[in-house]
Each structure stands twice: as structure tokens, then as C-alpha cells.
Amino acid sequence: MARPRIKDVARHAGVSEKTVSNVLNDYVHVSDRTRRVVQEAIDHLGYRINLAGRHLRSGRTGIIALVVPELDVPYFAELARHVVREAEKRSLTVLIHQSGGDREREKAALAGFGSDFVDGVILSPLALAPEDLCAHTGPPPTVLLGELLTEGADHVAIDNERAAREATEHLLALGRRRILTVGGRDDGRVGTAQARTRGFRLALAGAGLAYDPASLLPVEAFHMGDGADAVRRVLAEGVRPDALLCLNDQLALGALRALHGYGARVPEDVAVIGFDDVEGGRFSVPSLSTVAPDKEAVARVAVDLLLRRIDEATRPEPRPDEAGGPPSAVRPQDRVVAHRLVLRESTEGAARRDGGW
Numbered sequence: 001m002a003r004p005r006i007k008d009v010a011r012h013a014g015v016s017e018k019t020v021s022n023v024l025n026d027y028v029h030v031s032d033r034t035r036r037v038v039q040e041a042i043d044h045l046g047y048r049i050n051l052a053g054r055h056l057r058s059g060r061t062g063i064i065a066l067v068v069p070e071l072d073v074p075y076f077a078e079l080a081r082h083v084v085r086e087a088e089k090r091s092l093t094v095l096i097h098q099s100g101g102d103r104e105r106e107k108a109a110l111a112g113f114g115s116d117f118v119d120g121v122i123l124s125p126l127a128l129a130p131e132d133l134c135a136h137t138g139p140p141p142t143v144l145l146g147e148l149l150t151e152g153a154d155h156v157a158i159d160n161e162r163a164a165r166e167a168t169e170h171l172l173a174l175g176r177r178r179i180l181t182v183g184g185r186d187d188g189r190v191g192t193a194q195a196r197t198r199g200f201r202l203a204l205a206g207a208g209l210a211y212d213p214a215s216l217l218p219v220e221a222f223h224m225g226d227g228a229d230a231v232r233r234v235l236a237e238g239v240r241p242d243a244l245l246c247l248n249d250q251l252a253l254g255a256l257r258a259l260h261g262y263g264a265r266v267p268e269d270v271a272v273i274g275f276d277d278v279e280g281g282r283f284s285v286p287s288l289s290t291v292a293p294d295k296e297a298v299a300r301v302a303v304d305l306l307l308r309r310i311d312e313a314t315r316p317e318p319r320p321d322e323a324g325g326p327p328s329a330v331r332p333q334d335r336v337v338a339h340r341l342v343l344r345e346s347t348e349g350a351a352r353r354d355g356g357w
Contacts, residue, residue: 004045013041063093064306065118067109069101069126073222073250074278075295076124079145082299083122090307092119101126112140120306130190141309143302147192154305154332158293158339160192164199165206166341167273167291168245172207174347176243176271179204182230182255183247184216196247196275219251227254235262242270249274249281252288256346272346286345297337305333 006024010017015038022030023038030038041047066083068076080096087094095118099105106128112118116139124145133144133153143154171179181200185193201211217234219226227246234241235258246252252274256266264270266286273289274281281288 004047006047008045009038009041009047012045013038061117061119062091063095063118064303064310065095065097065109065113065121067097067099067106067121067123069099069124071096071098073248074280075248075276078278079124079295079299082296083303086299086303090303092303092307099126103127103129103132107132110142116140119310122302122306126191139313141306141313143306143309145298145302147190147195148334152332154309154335156298156302156305156335156337158291158298159336160195161199161202163275163291163293163339164196164245164247165203166199167275168200168203169206170289170341170343170347171243171245171271171273172203172209174243174267174271177209178241179243179245180215180217180234180239180241181245181247182217182227182251183219183222184245185218186213186216193247200245222248222250224250224254224257227251228258229254231255231258232261235259235264244270244272246272246274249276249278249288249290252290252346253280253284256284256286256288267345267347267349277342282344284346286350289344289347290342292340292342294338294340301335301337305335 006017006020010020013020015034019030019034020038020041023035064087066080068080071077071080080094084094084096097105097109097113099109106123106125108114109121109123110128110132112121118140120141120143122143122145143156145155146157147160148155148157168179179200181197183193184197184200185191186197186201187194197216204211217230219230227250230251231244231254244252244255246255252272255272259266259270259272266272271289273291275291275293277290277292281290
């Protein structure tokens with residue numbers, strides 16, 4: 001049986017093909033009665049929109065790419081889920097690509113992987129340099145996640161510096177003074193770890209405490225094993241911190257394991273706080289205090305910004321702004337979304353219970 005077409009729906013509903021098109025595109029000037037009649041015809045005939053044809057006419061594929069460093073890092077897996085949901089609301093398909101934090105792979109993502117099968121890219125870079133972004137002037141449109149590498153691209157992130165400062169201030173308010181930062185980096189480069197380290201230092205300064213570079217525990221990667229190794233290393237050297245600021249939850253979960261192996265009680269001996277609010281931290285023992293970024297908002301804002309850029313790229317003539325100036329497309333957006341501290345047992349302690357089980 002041939003696939004129903006718009007003209008078949010129009011004939012069945014007794015309206016013009018243009019009216020059917022208006023209903024499909026949700027134009028507001030269609031009456032409720034006409035909309036209902038057309039929808040009944042669509043349902044009866046089993047008509048489905050030909051997205052391939054629609055995208056071909058609009059110069060789009062309906063596919064966007066999400067490029068993250070590692071999919072087995074829970075934060076990126078959870079973020080990908082939110083991006084897919086937001087894209088589905090806009091009839092978009094998401095191609096998910098893992099860069100491994102490799103500069104050449106991230107540059108390939110900027111270039112649309114050397115083809116025109118994606119309309120735009122949402123990219124969380126680790127290895128890109130500012131000059132890579134400055135050199136990127138062509139399609140596809142790109143939105144960056146994480147720390148801002150250049151003012152020439154749309155960008156979405158939480159305020160990592162402020163978030164780390166608030167997390168450190170929480171530890172200080174508990175009376176902790178020997179705080180180590182697992183994953184801290186103070187090398188002058190642009191990155192999330194560097195921004196969070198600045199927040200740590202600002203909190204110390206605000207409390208009148210000196211900053212010791214030895215309080216930063218470097219890691220090879222931001223995995224649980226790296227967090228455990230970093231903490232075991234300093235404990236074996238005889239260092240006895242009373243708090244750990246871990247720059248993601250994976251490092252924090254590894255740190256909890258290392259502390260347990262040394263007989264340290266959390267939070268009585270050592271308070272631990274992480275970043276990202278991944279699911280595993282809610283079920284660890286003790287449950288993990290953390291900085292929770294609004295991942296849903298990150299995804300929503302990133303998809304909206306990317307769609308705006310795609311619209312501008314496929315629009316015949318860019319529209320000037322209201323003041324008669326150059327098109328708004330020349331002004332990239334730097335969007336900051338919310339975060340909050342989620343305080344659990346690893347800093348607050350378990351709630352006391354009377355009696356047994």
C-alpha cells in the first residue's frame with residue numbers, strides 16, 4: 001500500500017493541501033474545527049511527516065552532534081540523556097561522539113567530521129586551544145560546554161569558580177582547615193579544573209588561610225581509580241587532611257574507598273565533597289555531598305543556542321538587530337546556568353537513629 005501523502009489527507013478532510021500544511025506546521029490561524037478535521041484524517045490514513053523531505057527543502061539534516069570526552073564518566077552520560085530529550089522535543093536526532101579528550105578529534109568535531117551530515121555540534125572540549133576556535137570560521141555551528149576558551153563561540157556552563165568556592169566555604173564552616181583538592185590544577189591554563197582550583201584558593205583567602213601548592217593532588221584522569229590513588233599516595237606519606245575537595249564525583253568516590261582502607265572515618269575524621277551530583281554518589285556509603293549543576297538546563301540552553309545558530313546559518317538574509325546594527329549572529333552568547341550544594345553524609349554525617357534497625 002502506497003504511503004499516504006498530503007494530498008490524500010487534504011482530499012479525505014475536504015480541505016486544501018495548504019491547509020493541511022498549516023496544521024502540520026501548527027500555524028495559529030487555523031480554526032479549531034479545521035484542525036480537528038485534518039487531524040482525524042491524518043490519524044485515519046496513518047499519515048506521517050516526511051522528515052527527510054522537510055530537511056532537504058530546508059537545507060538541514062535534522063541531526064546534531066554531541067561530542068564529549070568520555071561516555072563512561074557518569075556526568076557526561078547523564079548530560080547526554082538530557083541533550084537527547086531536549087533534541088527530541090525539537091524533532092532532532094543526536095549523534096553522540098566520544099573524543100577521548102584528543103585535540104585532533106575535537107578539531108574534527110569543530111569541522112563537522114569533514115562532512116555535512118550534522119547541522120550543528122555541541123562540544124565539551126578538553127584539549128582544544130583558543131587558536132583552534134579562532135581558526136574555526138565555517139560550518140557547522142558550534143556550542144561549547146565547560147570553561148570558555150574564546151569569546152568567539154556560544155558557551156554554556158555553571159560558574160565553576162564560584163561553585164568551588166562555595167564548596168570550600170562549606171568545609172571551612174565545618175571547622176576543617178587541612179583541606180586537599182583532589183584533581184586540582186594551578187597551571188595557568190583555561191579549564192574546568194583550573195577554575196575550580198581558583199575557587200578553592202579564593203575561599204582560603206576569604207578565611208584568612210594561606211594557600212599551599214602541596215594541597216593540590218594532581219591526577220592523570222578524573223576516574224575513581226585516580227582519586228583513590230591520589231589519596232592513598234598522600235596518606236602513605238603521612239599527610240592527614242581533615243577535608244577533601246574533589247573536582248568531580250568519580251574522584252570523590254575513589255577517595256572514599258582510599259580513606260576507608262586507611263581506617264579514616266567520613267566525615268568524622270575527613271569530610272569529602274565532590275562535583276556533578278551523579279547517581280552513584282547518592283548511593284555510596286556514606287552518601288556524597290556534592291555540587292549539583294543543573295544538567296537539564298545545560299542541555300536545554302545548549303540545544304536552544306545551537307538551533308538559533310542553525311536557523312541563522314540556513315536563513316537567506318541575516319536580520320539586523322532592533323537598533324539597526326549588524327545581525328545578532330555576530331554576538332556569541334556566554335550563558336551561565338545554576339548550580340547548588342547538595343549536602344549529604346560525607347560532610348554532614350548520618351542522621352542519628354534511636355534504637356536498632
